[in-house]
């Protein structure tokens with residue numbers, strides 16, 4: 739269970755997070771879930787019908803109610819269709835972040851802006867110590883966003899995730915994370931004489 743309530747309303751100068759609503763299904767299917775370029779490196783298969791996006795939105799409400807995951811719309815404060823989605827999952831002290839933008843919203847700095855804001859918000863939460871994300875090794879844009887948002891690259895996860903729009907085989911990924919209070923963990927609080 740996620741140790742925080744949904745960050746609905748979290749805003750930057752241009753963007754804000756809001757709950758998904760049924761009316762988002764059409765625009766999201768047209769520019770995101772049904773778009774092969776957006777879905778290329780995602781862990782879900784590109785939607786072939788709007789009904790799949792409608793079901794995703796319905797499932798998001800239940801996952802949020804259970805505090806299992808928060809799938810939120812990235813809203814452009816200028817209005818219009820969702821600019822993209824952010825997904826937060828995990829529990830305990832570590833939270834995973836997933837994100838994507840509809841193709842018309844690429845290349846404007848939105849990715850860096852919203853991911854930096856969400857990671858900062860999470861790390862400021864007293865129960866969250868680690869925010870992590872991964873991307874396919876071929877997804878240079880995602881890696882650049884996570885680095886630009888202040889996350890650090892931690893390593894390579896060989897054969898870590900299936901990206902079904904590319905291949906049925908698990909693919910090698912890059913791991914990124916931001917942590918709070920690095921170096922201040924219990925082990926560094928042990929007396930200098932403590933062995934082990």
Ligand SMILES: CC(C)(COP(=O)(O)OP(=O)(O)OC[C@H]1O[C@@H](n2cnc3c(N)ncnc32)[C@H](O)[C@@H]1OP(=O)(O)O)[C@@H](O)C(=O)NCCC(=O)NCCS
Pocket residue numbers: 775776777779780837838839840843844845846847848849850851872873874877878879880882883886
């Ligand atoms: C990844 C994604 C969110 C990037 O968003 P964006 O708003 O276009 O990125 P930004 O404009 O904020 O750019 C941030 C950095 O990424 C770099 N970048 C953006 N697109 C890039 C690309 N195609 N290749 C390499 N670098 C790229 C920018 O140059 C910038 O780098 P800098 O900080 O060194 O200047 C967007 O491409 C996307 O939605 N892709 C499809 C979904 C996806 O793959 N999500 C991630 C799944 S792990």
